[in-house]
Amino acid sequence: MRKIIYTLHLKLRLKIRNFPENYPELIYKNPDVKFRDNFEKNKVAIKRLKYGNKFRNIMVAYEENNDKINMITIHPISDEKIMNRTLSGRWTKYE
Numbered sequence: 001m002r003k004i005i006y007t008l009h010l011k012l013r014l015k016i017r018n019f020p021e022n023y024p025e026l027i028y029k030n031p032d033v034k035f036r037d038n039f040e041k042n043k044v045a046i047k048r049l050k051y052g053n054k055f056r057n058i059m060v061a062y063e064e065n066n067d068k069i070n071m072i073t074i075h076p077i078s079d080e081k082i083m084n085r086t087l088s089g090r091w092t093k094y095e
Contacts, residue, residue, distance in 0.1 A: 003068045004028065010060075010071045017075065019058070023049065024071045027060045033082075035091035037061065042072060044091065051076055 004025055006014075014021060031045035046059045057079065061072040085091040 002064070002066075005068050005070050007070055007072055010073055013074050019051070019074055023058060024060045024062075024074055027058060027074075028062060028069065028071070032057075033093065034095060035086070035093055037091055039090050046077065046082065057082065 006024065010024060013019070014023070027045050027047040027049070030047065032047045034046075035044040037044050040061065042061050042063045044059055044061050046057050048055050049058050050056075051058060056076045058074065059077045060074045063070045063072065082091075086093065
């Protein structure tokens with residue numbers, strides 16, 4: 001199994017946005033949907049989780065290498081933004 005690495009940027013975002021530490025790994029391992037980001041050239045996983053006082057779509061961007069997964073960032077994302085990115089071709093759904 002590949003090692004999951006939290007980048008400094010991701011660690012900062014977890015702290016600033018007050019996400020639980022396990023959210024990136026949880027989203028990566030059990031996403032509701034996954035995309036390839038054709039603009040940034042990385043991958044995106046999205047899962048609906050509790051954030052604040054309600055359930056929201058939370059996305060993590062990551063890069064997969066042969067021996068590790070680099071978690072890049074995490075943030076809430078609306079259904080509208082997901083739809084816009086897929087319709088524009090920026091995101092392509094996979095597996």
